[in-house]
């Protein structure tokens with residue numbers, strides 16, 4: 001018998017945005033393993049299908065007979081028209097949604113204020129802030145109707161602590177933090193739960209996207225320490241989702257052991 005009870009997730013239906021990579025992909029697979037149904041959302045449909053296959057395998061391995069329905073929906077969360085039509089694209093038998101994981105997001109560059117491209121500013125805000133808000137509006141309406149549900153938003157240490165070269169990403173994640181805090185307060189008189197998970201350094205495609213495909217620049221971000229993995233954060237998400245209905249994990253900050261703030265890390269010298 002395991003110490004923590006995740007059986008409450010059996011048969012639940014979960015939307016995971018940004019499920020084609022990193023934290024989102026790991027989260028989809030872990031919910032599958034816990035016996036949930038998962039709607040996997042991202043822009044890269046072919047990769048989403050591969051993650052859905054991993055979900056099927058994880059569910060099979062669990063030996064659970066309930067849950068195990070998986071659907072992929074190609075969606076750019078920054079496109080309001082696509083978000084408005086999202087539920088129509090979800091198979092009928094998966095439309096009774098219990099949990100929304102707003103995970104889609106990215107950072108671009110380390111440019112300083114004055115040098116940041118408008119398209120980078122608009123892109124980060126469109127996905128990290130407006131996309132998250134649009135998806136939340138859509139699902140909170142459903143959650144209010146059924147008086148149940150859980151919104152889990154991916155913030156970041158970057159939303160708590162600005163750093164040089166991170167201004168726009170910092171601003172998007174601060175916006176996520178403010179929005180999530182308001183949602184928590186607005187829903188205090190309902191059974192609907194609201195959680196923010198703020199990771200530190202997690203090695204995913206995140207830095208590869210930041211450095212526009214330069215994998216060696218991305219690798220350097222994690223040099224000399226053991227970063228978190230997508231699965232480390234997926235475990236926090238699934239743990240928060242599986243608490244008893246009267247428990248709301250409102251706020252979680254997760255670092256690798258050798259990180260103490262956005263910019264404070266301990267890195268082993270290369271020859272050790």
Ligand SMILES: NC(=O)c1ccc[n+]([C@@H]2O[C@H](COP(=O)([O-])OP(=O)(O)OC[C@H]3O[C@@H](n4cnc5c(N)ncnc54)[C@H](OP(=O)(O)O)[C@@H]3O)[C@@H](O)[C@H]2O)c1
Nearest residue numbers: 018020021022023042043044077104105156202204205206
């Ligand atoms: N890695 C870290 O160190 C770290 C730390 C703190 C917080 N976070 C946050 O954690 C979340 C996940 O990041 P990650 O590390 O897992 O990065 P990742 O591996 O790059 O994954 C990002 C995911 O977001 C999806 N996505 C991006 N824009 C999208 C859009 N407009 N519409 C739909 N999907 C979109 C991507 O899929 P497609 O390209 O297929 O659309 C991908 O599946 C992000 O919100 C990030 O800000 C990450």
